[in-house]
Amino acid sequence: MVRWIPDPERENPQLLAALGLTGTDELFRDIPAAARVGPLGLPGPLEEPEVISAVDRLLEKNQPRKGLDSFLGSGLYDRPSPAVVDGILQRSEFYTSYTQYQAEASQGMLQALFEFQSLWVELTGMEVANSSLYDGDTALGEALLMARRLREGRYFLVPQSLRWERKSILSNYARGPGARLKEIPQDSRTGRLDLGFLEREARNDCFGVLVEYPDSWGLLQEDLPRLRGILGDVPWVVSADPLALTVLDPPGKWGADLVVGEGQGFGIPPSYGGPLLGLMAARRRDLRHLPGRLVGATTDPTGRRAFTLTLQTREQHIRRSKATSNICTNQALMTLAFLGYASAMGPRTLARMAGAMTARAHELARRLGTLPGLVAPRFSAPFLYEVPVEVSALAVKDFLRGLLSRGILGGVPLYDPRPGSPPPFFPGYMAAVGPATSGRSLDRYAAAAQEVLQDREGG
Amino acid sequence: MTFRQARYDEPLIWEIREPAGTDPVELEGVPAGLRRKAPLAWPELSELELARHFTRLSQMNFGIETAFYPLGSCTMKYNPRVAELLARRDALLGAHPAQPEETVQGLLELLYELEGALGKITGLPHVSLQIAAGAHGEFIALLMTRAYFEERGETERTEVLLPDTAHGTNPASASMAGFTPRELATDRGLIRARALREELGPRTAAFMLTNPNTAGLFEEEILEIADEVHQAGAILYYDGANLNGILGKTHPGKMGFDVAHLNLHKTFGTPHGGGGPGDGALCAGERLAPYLPVPRIKREGDRFRWDYDFPRSIGKVKTAFGNVGLLVRAYVFLLAHGESGLTAVTERAVLNANYLARRLGELLPRPFSPLVKHEFLLSGAPLKERGVRTLDLAKRLLDEGVHAPTVYFPALVEEALMVEPPETESKRELDLFFEAFRRSVQDTPENLHAAPQNLSVGRVDEVKAARELLLSWKDLRRRSSPAPEG
Numbered sequence: 045m046v047r048w049i050p051d052p053e054r055e056n057p058q059l060l061a062a063l064g065l066t067g068t069d070e071l072f073r074d075i076p077a078a079a080r081v082g083p084l085g086l087p088g089p090l091e092e093p094e095v096i097s098a099v100d101r102l103l104e105k106n107q108p109r110k111g112l113d114s115f116l117g118s119g120l121y122d123r124p125s126p127a128v129v130d131g132i133l134q135r136s137e138f139y140t141s142y143t144q145y146q147a148e149a150s151q152g153m154l155q156a157l158f159e160f161q162s163l164w165v166e167l168t169g170m171e172v173a174n175s176s177l178y179d180g181d182t183a184l185g186e187a188l189l190m191a192r193r194l195r196e197g198r199y200f201l202v203p204q205s206l207r208w209e210r211k212s213i214l215s216n217y218a219r220g221p222g223a224r225l226k227e228i229p230q231d232s233r234t235g236r237l238d239l240g241f242l243e244r245e246a247r248n249d250c251f252g253v254l255v256e257y258p259d260s261w262g263l264l265q266e267d268l269p270r271l272r273g274i275l276g277d278v279p280w281v282v283s284a285d286p287l288a289l290t291v292l293d294p295p296g297k298w299g300a301d302l303v304v305g306e307g308q309g310f311g312i313p314p315s316y317g318g319p320l321l322g323l324m325a326a327r328r329r330d331l332r333h334l335p336g337r338l339v340g341a342t343t344d345p346t347g348r349r350a351f352t353l354t355l356q357t358r359e360q361h362i363r364r365s366k367a368t369s370n371i372c373t374n375q376a377l378m379t380l381a382f383l384g385y386a387s388a389m390g391p392r393t394l395a396r397m398a399g400a401m402t403a404r405a406h407e408l409a410r411r412l413g414t415l416p417g418l419v420a421p422r423f424s425a426p427f428l429y430e431v432p433v434e435v436s437a438l439a440v441k442d443f444l445r446g447l448l449s450r451g452i453l454g455g456v457p458l459y460d461p462r463p464g465s466p467p468p469f470f471p472g473y474m475a476a477v478g479p480a481t482s483g484r485s486l487d488r489y490a491a492a493a494q495e496v497l498q499d500r501e502g503g
Numbered sequence: 504m505t506f507r508q509a510r511y512d513e514p515l516i517w518e519i520r521e522p523a524g525t526d527p528v529e530l531e532g533v534p535a536g537l538r539r540k541a542p543l544a545w546p547e548l549s550e551l552e553l554a555r556h557f558t559r560l561s562q563m564n565f566g567i568e569t570a571f572y573p574l575g576s577c578t579m580k581y582n583p584r585v586a587e588l589l590a591r592r593d594a595l596l597g598a599h600p601a602q603p604e605e606t607v608q609g610l611l612e613l614l615y616e617l618e619g620a621l622g623k624i625t626g627l628p629h630v631s632l633q634i635a636a637g638a639h640g641e642f643i644a645l646l647m648t649r650a651y652f653e654e655r656g657e658t659e660r661t662e663v664l665l666p667d668t669a670h671g672t673n674p675a676s677a678s679m680a681g682f683t684p685r686e687l688a689t690d691r692g693l694i695r696a697r698a699l700r701e702e703l704g705p706r707t708a709a710f711m712l713t714n715p716n717t718a719g720l721f722e723e724e725i726l727e728i729a730d731e732v733h734q735a736g737a738i739l740y741y742d743g744a745n746l747n748g749i750l751g752k753t754h755p756g757k758m759g760f761d762v763a764h765l766n767l768h769k770t771f772g773t774p775h776g777g778g779g780p781g782d783g784a785l786c787a788g789e790r791l792a793p794y795l796p797v798p799r800i801k802r803e804g805d806r807f808r809w810d811y812d813f814p815r816s817i818g819k820v821k822t823a824f825g826n827v828g829l830l831v832r833a834y835v836f837l838l839a840h841g842e843s844g845l846t847a848v849t850e851r852a853v854l855n856a857n858y859l860a861r862r863l864g865e866l867l868p869r870p871f872s873p874l875v876k877h878e879f880l881l882s883g884a885p886l887k888e889r890g891v892r893t894l895d896l897a898k899r900l901l902d903e904g905v906h907a908p909t910v911y912f913p914a915l916v917e918e919a920l921m922v923e924p925p926e927t928e929s930k931r932e933l934d935l936f937f938e939a940f941r942r943s944v945q946d947t948p949e950n951l952h953a954a955p956q957n958l959s960v961g962r963v964d965e966v967k968a969a970r971e972l973l974l975s976w977k978d979l980r981r982r983s984s985p986a987p988e989g
């Protein structure tokens with residue numbers, strides 16, 4: 045067994061003796077006999093080398109990613125991160141610490157969180173940002189709840205394109221206040237949001253409106269700059285991709301009330317979907333409604349700059365049932381990855397990268413769009429590095445399976461896998477281009493797609 | 504007092520370098536109206552500048568590997584290095600959650616094994632790992648509770664009961680899930696079944712309980728409590744934050760709980776990450792199992808897949824499948840300890856707590872029963888005679904190079920300190936902490952008020968922070984606050 049408990053054979057008896065006890069049983073005499081458990085049926089302990097080989101044996105059962113070209117995205121991305129970023133995460137002073145309840149012992153983490161907040165404020169064009177939520181989807185859930193605190197009403201409007209997972213998570217966050225989601229129709233050809241509907245429904249018992257930037261079909265809404273005027277004073281939530289914000293105008297400029305997002309693409313490996321980083325920025329006037337921790341600058345008695353958690357009266361440990369959220373443990377360490385990645389890459393490199401990926405995604409759309417049986421891009425609205433592809437020739441699942449057998453992870457399907465769910469707006473999937481997507485991998489993708497489609501015709 | 508923390512006048516990244524500005528980029532197909540116009544005010548640092556910045560910041564931060572960290576209710580145990588090593592394998596880091604199941608069989612098997620083990624440890628066999636942290640688990644379990652009562656037509660059950668010792672997340676989660684939380688007074692730190700019976704009724708949806716509770720006490724009437732809750736038709740919820748005090752001795756299933764969240768970042772040694780990420784698990788018995796989030800892992804022979812076919816499930820509750828990187832670490836912790844190791848964890852944690860409680864009890868009064876589980880309370884009230892508060896004592900302890908205990912929680916103890924010395928701390932460390940504590944308690948009021956003096960900053964002005972609300976570099980620049988000296 046590993047030695048993480050200091051010398052129990054010698055120290056336990058010493059501690060017992062100091063307590064005047066002869067055995068540990070006496071320490072558990074307050075547990076009623078009828079509540080005691082026998083053996084749990086777990087295996088015995090392992091030495092460290094055995095643990096390593098046991099875990100490696102399992103992980104070796106995964107198909108190595110080396111041989112596969114990946115076009116998976118839909119909010120989570122595999123983008124190479126400079127090694128210096130993981131170096132930051134490996135500082136044990138950061139990763140083994142906890143929340144900065146003792147500010148003086150935690151200035152390092154507090155300053156880093158402050159820098160992170162500053163960065164998200166800068167990217168979104170908003171006024172304030174909190175220091176993380178669990179992930180992009182639960183951040184959206186928290187945004188719904190915050191919008192509900194800002195305004196009475198029953199409905200939260202969401203784009204028709206919204207991924208099924210996000211809808212499901214949002215519906216769960218909506219349960220507490222008894223709120224309902226209502227879908228904003230999108231034009232079946234352009235993908236454009238129905239502004240007439242928005243104008244009407246925003247005034248109809250509605251407490252908030254969500255727009256994604258880009259949306260779950262990869263689309264950018266050209267009407268965003270005019271949306272504030274259409275919505276009046278209804279709380280407006282934008283869910284934005286951080287990389288997109290390096291090249292697009294920030295939602296703060298158009299009067300968004302809340303900007304949430306998933307920060308994983310900045311320095312955090314996909315890691316089978318977690319840990320992630322939930323982002324949230326808001327307007328200063330709404331600060332007291334904001335969920336999550338906030339770091340502020342102040343001074344010590346000598347006037348030296350210092351940082352501390354602030355406005356904690358919003359939080360559960362002070363306000364309890366009246367708190368703005370129940371969140372306690374958050375994703376603080378991941379903000380260091382975000383900050384480290386952003387500072388190492390710099391805004392110019394990231395913007396260039398976003399531009400190059402966008403060009404490549406358009407190339408992919410052209411290549412796939414010429415194949416009979418596929419429509420790519422599915423809509424005429426502008427898009428960045430993620431392409432909506434419609435598959436008309438065969439089931440999406442079978443098409444993607446065909447691609448996989450040719451070494452291509454072709455994309456993320458749009459259907460809701462729960463039995464009995466309504467079909468998606470179009471039978472298709474999202475293909476994401478990454479910084480490492482080469483011209484050669486596009487060739488392989490197009491060739492594989494063609495083969496799968498031809499096989500289908502043949503048999 | 505020989506401890507001195509590093510003290511750098513470390514600038515913000517914006518003060519290290521001017522923002523570089525942005526060059527126009529080609530952005531195919533995107534109309535001018537959407538393209539970014541204002542350049543991003545955001546500096547790009549060289550790798551060395553970056554590494555140095557964060558190394559210096561890290562040296563102004565206490566972690567478990569820097570200092571004894573007896574933060575009560577948080578279980579700040581050693582985070583095994585081998586878990587860090589294994590959680591950085593490519594097969595994990597590179598895996599995208601949308602990959603077809605046949606390409607991630609190893610990970611699915613690992614998660615399946617972890618679920619199975621947690622089911623046995625809690626006695627609640629139906630497990631979801633799609634849980635970000637403890638509070639998230641509370642919220643989700645209460646949504647499941649809602650779904651359960653809605654299905655039964657018992658919609659009048661709108662109230663969630665909890666003891667006054669409950670962690671703040673409990674009432675906050677109840678509100679978030681649309682219930683009305685109501686706190687019950689405890690008797691010498693404990694819930695009495697008879698008193699509880701008076702409070703339960705047809706409006707009660709759930710009773711939330713931590714056991715051992717946040718006073719470090721085992722709820723001795725737990726079996727009677729469970730009977731009362733079930734007779735009232737309500738759900739008994741286990742807040743698993745304190746599981747470190749009972750591993751292998753009892754478990755929520757045996758105690759009669761219907762559902763439990765676990766904080767794997769506490770009991771199972773995964774790092775707290777400066778506030779997060781943690782990793783949660785939700786373990787349910789038969790009553791609530793049908794409502795657990797989807798998808799759930801299904802084993803078919805020697806293959807594993809995600810199963811979405813749970814028609815009564817509340818659906819999805821978080822992106823993807825959970826904090827898998829952390830779950831792998833928790834699995835490493837479990838493998839290494841095995842069944843006997845888990846019992847050894849609890850025995851030592853409880854031994855450490857009782858030993859340290861006995862010693863510190865010489866210096867400050869301890870409310871309630873002398874026998875505790877893995878943590879204990881002290882009251883700093885007697886210090887008030889000398890004009891000293893628990894807050895001063897906490898700051899003074901930092902000067903000794905140890906982290907302070909949790910302070911001012913739970914609220915029912917005046918000037919509370921909550922101390923948790925996990926199983927990974929040696930007797931020597933506990934004795935050193937006792938000495939540091941003694942020096943601190945016995946120091947002069949002047950020194951206690953002036954503490955801390957050995958850290959990177961002196962006592963931080965929180966009132967000013969809340970008044971000025973300087974929350975970003977932009978705010979600082981606008982208000983042109985004092986720049987760092989030097």
Ligand SMILES: Cc1ncc(COP(=O)(O)O)c(C=O)c1O
Nearest residue numbers: 372373576636637638670672744
């Ligand atoms: C007793 C108790 N319950 C619940 C929680 C919340 O857990 P988490 O921080 O993982 O959300 C905590 C955490 O500090 C706790 O101590």
